[in-house]
Each structure stands twice: as C-alpha cells, then as structure tokens.
Amino acid sequence: MALYKTPEEIRILKQGGQILARVRDAVAAMARPGITTQELEDRARELIRKTGARPAFLGYRGSAADGPEYPAALCLSVNDRVVHCAPGGNVLNEGDIVSIDIGVEYKGLYTDSAVTVPVGEIGGEARKLLEFTKKALYAGIAQTRVGNTIGDIAHAIQSVGEKAGLGVIRELVGHGVGHAVHEKPDVPNYGKPGTLDKLKQGMVLAIEPMFTLGDGRVVFENDGWTVSTRDGSLAAHFEHTVAITEKGAEVLTGEI
Numbered sequence: 001m002a003l004y005k006t007p008e009e010i011r012i013l014k015q016g017g018q019i020l021a022r023v024r025d026a027v028a029a030m031a032r033p034g035i036t037t038q039e040l041e042d043r044a045r046e047l048i049r050k051t052g053a054r055p056a057f058l059g060y061r062g063s064a065a066d067g068p069e070y071p072a073a074l075c076l077s078v079n080d081r082v083v084h085c086a087p088g089g090n091v092l093n094e095g096d097i098v099s100i101d102i103g104v105e106y107k108g109l110y111t112d113s114a115v116t117v118p119v120g121e122i123g124g125e126a127r128k129l130l131e132f133t134k135k136a137l138y139a140g141i142a143q144t145r146v147g148n149t150i151g152d153i154a155h156a157i158q159s160v161g162e163k164a165g166l167g168v169i170r171e172l173v174g175h176g177v178g179h180a181v182h183e184k185p186d187v188p189n190y191g192k193p194g195t196l197d198k199l200k201q202g203m204v205l206a207i208e209p210m211f212t213l214g215d216g217r218v219v220f221e222n223d224g225w226t227v228s229t230r231d232g233s234l235a236a237h238f239e240h241t242v243a244i245t246e247k248g249a250e251v252l253t254g255e256i
Contacts (some may be wrong), residue, residue: 002053002179003176003183003184003185003188003202003203003205004111004200004202004203004211005116005178005179005202005203005225005243006119006202006212009109009178010202010204010243010252011244012106012107012109012153012192013106013109013110013111013178013204013241013243013252014243014250015106015107016053016104016105016106016107016109016111016252016254017113017241017252017253017254018050018239018253018254019048019051019053019106020053020102020103020104020112020113020238020241020253020254021113021254022047022253022254023044023047023048023051023102023104023254024100024102024113024114024253024254025254026044026047027040027043027047027074027102027161028045028100028115029032030043030116031092031100031117031118031119032092032119032120033092033093033094033096033120033210034092035091036075036086036088036089036090036091036092037074037078037087037088037090037091037098038088038089039075039088040087040100041072041073041076041087043168044073044102045072045073045110047106048073050185051106052057052106053102053104053106054104054105054122055073055102055103055105055108055224056103056104056105056110056111056112056181057072057073057074057075057101057102057103057181058071058072058073060140060169060181062182065085067224068223068224069226070084070086070225071086071101072085072086072087073217074087074100074101074102075099075100075101075102075114076098076099076100077094077098077099077101077226077227077235077237078092078097078098078099079096079097079098079218079234079235080228080229080232080233080234080235081099081226081227081228082100082169082172082210082212082218082227082228082237083101083114083172083210083227083237084101084225084226084227085225085226085227086223086226087123091237092119092160093098094120094121095118095119095120095121095122095123095126095164095237096118096119096120096122097116097117097118097119097122097126097129097130097159097234098116098119099114099115099116099235099236099237100114100115100116101113101114101237101239102114103181105197107110107207109178109179110177110178110179110180110181111177111241111252112177112181112206112208112253113133113155113206113239113241113243113251113254113256114208114237114238114239114242115238115239115250115256116130116133116236116237116238117130118130125234126213126234127192128164128166129166129211129213129234129235129236130135130214130236131210132160132161132164132166132211133161133166133211133237133238134210134238134256135160135208136156136160136161136189137157137207137208137209137238137239137240137256138227139156139157139159139160140154140156140157140187140195140207140209141207141240141242141249141251142156142249143155143156144199144207144242144244144249145199145244145248145249146199146201146244146246146248147198147199148150148198148199149193149194149195149196149197149198149199150185150186150187150188150191150195150196150197150199151191151193151194151195151196152193152194152199153187153205153207154187154188154189154190154191154192154196155190155191155192155193156209157189157190157209158189158190158210160192161189161211162210164181164211166211166212166213166216166230167211167212167213167214167215167216167217167233168188168189168209168210168211169189169210169211169212169216169218169235169244170188170190170216171217171218171227171232172189172210172218172227172252173186173187173188173189173208174186174187174188174205174206174207174208174239175187175205175206176203176204176206177204177205177241178204185197185205187205187206187207187208189208189209189210197233199244200244201244201245201246202228202243202244203243203244204242204243204244204252205241205242205244206239206240206241206242207239207240207242208237208238208239208240209237209238209239210235210236210237211232211235211236212229212231212233212235212236213234213235214229214230214231214232214233215230215231215233216230217229217230218230225230238256239251240256
C-alpha cells in the first residue's frame with residue numbers, strides 16, 4: 001500500500017467520502033428512543049447499496065487473518081461502549097448517546113468517519129462530552145498540514161480533552177486510510193508537538209478523538225471487537241477522513 005495518494009485518488013476518495021457522509025447523517029437522524037441498532041444497520045446497508053459503494057467494515061478481519069469477521073456495516077457503540085460494537089436488537093433509550101462509525105469502499109478506495117449523537121434529551125455532562133470530543137476533532141484537523149507532525153495533531157486533541165476534564169483514551173488510535181481501511185501511520189490522541197511522522201502532501205488520515213467522562217481506560221471484550229470503558233463511564237467518538245494537500249487539510253467526509 002502506498003502511503004501517499006495521487007490527486008486522482010484523492011478525488012475518488014472525496015466522492016466516496018460524500019457517499020459516506022450522506023449515509024452517516026441519515027443514520028444519525030434516525031437515532032431516537034425506541035429504535036433498535038439493527039434498524040440503523042439495515043438502513044445503512046440499504047443506502048450504501050443504492051450508491052454502488054460497499055460497506056468497508058462488513059467482513060473486516062483486521063490484522064489477524066484468522067480472526068473473527070466483523071458482522072456489520074456499522075459500529076454502533078452506546079453509552080460506555082467506545083468503538084467496534086456490532087448492531088443487534090438492543091433498543092436505544094431516552095438519554096443514551098450512540099457512536100455511529102462507518103466506512104465505505106468506493107472504486108477500490110476507503111473512507112472512514114464517526115459521529116456520536118444524543119438519543120432524545122441527554123444530561124449536561126453527556127452534552128459536554130460530545131461538544132469537546134467534536135472540538136478536539138477539528139483541533140486535530142487544524143494541525144494537519146505539510147510540515148507539521150503526527151505529534152502536533154495528537155497534542156492538539158489531547159489538550160482539548162484534558163482542559164475539559166475528560167479522559168483521553170490512549171489504547172485506540174486514528175490511522176492512515178485510503179488503499180485499505182487501516183494503514184500506517186497511527187494517529188494517537190495524545191502526544192508531544194514535533195514528534196512522530198512528518199506530514200506530507202498526499203497523506204490521507206482518519207483522525208478520531210475518543211474521550212470519556214472517566215479516566216480514559218478501556219476494556220477489550222471477549223467478542224473480539226467491542227471496546228468499553230473500564231469504569232463504565234460514557235464515551236464519545238468523532239472521526240473524519242482528511243487529505244493533506246498543498247493548501248492544507250481537506251476533509252473528505254462532509255461536515256459533522
């Protein structure tokens with residue numbers, strides 16, 4: 001896999017990202033009390049199928065070739081679930097928050113995005129968690145330009161979370177994306193400015209801050225996929241696919 005993408009590849013990635021954004025936003029609009037996560041999954045598959053794209057997560061095995069296949073198009077992580085939670089018959093309730101993580105493959109290239117949304121009315125601490133996790137995403141994107149480093153992105157994200165008194169998850173990272181769902185380099189959500197890989201034109205990154213209302217530690221569940229907060233606190237996750245161009249960062253997956 002090439003670390004750098006050509007202008008033509010970035011053009012196709014933006015097309016795929018626009019498809020992804022429409023599906024993500026349509027699913028997010030459905031997140032209301034009484035709906036099941038399986039209904040959200042079914043709607044996502046229907047919309048993706050109509051576009052000629054393909055769900056990037058469905059059947060994904062990660063780095064372990066003999067590991068379990070992910071069974072869905074969406075990762076739908078509710079409340080203390082952080083990421084990689086497969087949909088099912090569980091019902092969303094008033095006051096929940098749900099992370100909607102989606103990837104699509106379009107013309108052989110991959111984009112990835114996530115948003116965490118309220119289900120009905122939520123409490124003030126939950127609103128704060130969503131607000132500052134989203135702010136951290138855009139703080140990271142603001143550092144995504146030629147000449148900066150991965151550490152600059154990581155530090156910007158960490159600073160937003162810690163100033164808000166939130167737990168910064170360290171075991172999970174963003175990543176390169178484009179020719180595959182996950183590529184190098186890793187993009188952590190904590191770090192020191194000026195460290196790690198130099199950012200260069202043509203790099204495409206999935207930047208994805210993940211914060212909690214607790215201490216930020218997580219547990220990897222026995223299903224081989226689900227990651228939850230160790231202390232049971234709420235978690236939020238926001239993500240964009242971003243291309244580094246000569247003019248700066250270009251968000252390929254719409255607006256959140």
